[in-house]
Amino acid sequence: MKRRHAAPLNALRTFEAAARHLSFNVAAQELFVTPAAVSHQIKHLEAYLGTALFQRNHRSVVLTPEGQALADTVGELLGKLDVALDRATSGASTDLQVTTMESLAAKWLAPRLHRFQRTRPDIRVRVVTSDGHVDFVREGFDVGIRYGPGGYADVRYEALMDAPVFPVCAPSLLAEGSPPLNRPTDLRHHTLLHDESARGRPGVPSWSDWLKVAGADTVDARRGPVFASIYLAQEAAIAGHGVAMGVAPLVEEDLRQGRLVRPFEPTSENAYRFWVVRQAGRTADATVDAFCQWLQEEASHGTTRSV
Known part of the structure; x- marks a missing residue:
């Protein structure tokens, strides 16, 4: 078996960054070196292996089949090495x-x-x-x-929890003097709070889906602001700004603490x-x-x- 010199770890780290970004310039920025230094390390590794790792075009680089195979392995090995070093140096x-x-x-x-x-x-x-x-x-x-x-x-x-969905709101929305919220069709008098998780994801219930389950599909489901996360929509509901679609595990603590209430019983199953x-x-x-x-x-x- 042919014996090699010790593997060039610095060149391998440089290669991993360049392969991940498919850019010598971006890899150089990440490693705090110059693009020329990245190119030098890649050439050093290619000479060591005796094969080309990148196909160099005018404004871009592309991994060769040999480069792709090496990148798949080196990324995982260097990740494990980094984790091991972190734990060894921290003693944690x-x-x-x-x-x-x-x-x-x-x-x-x-x-x-x-x-x-x-x-x-x-x-x-x-x-x-x-x-x-x-x-x-x-x-x-x-x-x-x-x-x-x-x-x-x-x-x-492995599965942890199911995530059924139902409306939730602040107790203040049920207080005397507020618009009625006795039946699902009363939602027409309230702001509906939406989150991005129900958009374009088959099987994830939206307001439209729940209103159909509740027999209130005459209510306009498109009204109200859209939030980037379930968390933000839920916080807006706690603040009394409208009614949100609550994902059961994410609202159970607020329901228990009385920050939220569940005005209606119908539940939509969640894929x-x-x-x-x-x-x-x-x-x-x-x-x-x-x-x-x-x-x-x-x-x-x-x-x-x-x-």
């Missing part, structure tokens, strides 16, 4: 990095997290909010909680639900297992458990 082998959407973090996870910390004070949980796709290896996340249809590729996932997502193929990790088990226990209690 029991840190747990969790990624989830803003509304779930604020409305479901945060009010409960103290219970996990009470039973496992040795585990320090760091919660980062994001609605988008994350790279578990590269970004160092251990657990994700996502709202969606499931079927996620390249990760391990989306909440999922616990983990890195596929990761070796057994007692810390991650303990947190995921706790999540499932909390979800199973619903609104019946006291703070």
